[in-house]
Amino acid sequence: DIQMTQSPSSLSASVGDRVTITCRASQSISNYLNWYQQKPGKAPKLLIYGASNLQSGVPSRFSGSGSGTDFTLTISSLQPEDFATYYCQQSYSTPHTFGQGTKVEIK
Amino acid sequence: EVQLVESGGGLVQPGGSLRLSCAASGLTFSRYWMSWVRQAPGKGLEWVANIKEDGSEKYYVDSVKGRFTISRDNAKNSLYLQMNSLRVEDTAVYYCARSGSWYVYWGQGTLVTVSS
Numbered sequence: 001d002i003q004m005t006q007s008p009s010s011l012s013a014s015v016g017d018r019v020t021i022t023c024r025a026s027q028s029i030s031n032y033l034n035w036y037q038q039k040p041g042k043a044p045k046l047l048i049y050g051a052s053n054l055q056s057g058v059p060s061r062f063s064g065s066g067s068g069t070d071f072t073l074t075i076s077s078l079q080p081e082d083f084a085t086y087y088c089q090q091s092y093s094t095p096h097t098f099g100q101g102t103k104v105e106i107k
Numbered sequence: 108e109v110q111l112v113e114s115g116g117g118l119v120q121p122g123g124s125l126r127l128s129c130a131a132s133g134l135t136f137s138r139y140w141m142s143w144v145r146q147a148p149g150k151g152l153e154w155v156a157n158i159k160e161d162g163s164e165k166y167y168v169d170s171v172k173g174r175f176t177i178s179r180d181n182a183k184n185s186l187y188l189q190m191n192s193l194r195v196e197d198t199a200v201y202y203c204a205r206s207g208s209w210y211v212y213w214g215q216g217t218l219v220t221v222s223s
Binding site: 001032034036038043044045046049050055087089091094095096097098099100101 | 142144151152153154157166167168169202206207208209210211213214215216
């Protein structure tokens with residue numbers, strides 16, 4: 001199975017900050033990498049698919065990059081509604097494993 | 108509007124069984140892979156299983172192989188997860204999702220609690 005490792009596990013940031021979350025796959029997954037946002041008590045929401053494609057309706061302050069084994073999710077200017085937990089997921093092969101999550105908290 | 112609505116969760120004793128259902132609307136259900144993803148209380152997301160459009164291919168995470176069975180009824184626009192030999196560690200919110208290479212649509216989840 002492909003292991004997905006996110007870093008950091010949590011971070012504290014202020015509104016307006018630029019935030020970067022990284023995700024590393026245990027083997028090459030090409031660009032089969034998705035990013036999700038989850039708020040407490042809610043289902044995950046797709047933000048980025050195919051490593052760098054912005055899902056319809058998602059604000060342009062979210063962006064994704066990378067290929068192979070190393071990927072990045074960037075929030076260019078953190079907004080109050082962005083405080084949540086973020087997960088990467090590989091869909092290169094089953095099981096479609098998730099990273100352990102990165103909790104973005106208010107500083 | 109796409110809607111996925113899970114049902115069938117509840118409290119069950121270790122070793123017991125439960126069948127989850129996911130009713131889909133607003134999409135051509137038979138055209139998509141479907142998946143189950145779970146989340147233990149306070150923990151991260153764990154992919155559980157998926158099934159091809161016509162049900163001919165099914166895949167499972169190792170921890171549920173031989174105990175869980177995913178199935179679908181395209182005539183009823185429904186996805187199922189039969190869970191047998193349940194363990195305490197299967198306690199989680201179970202989500203169904205329209206899958207493929209990315210998971211756009213998710214249900215609201217149904218809570219399964221395995222406890223004596």
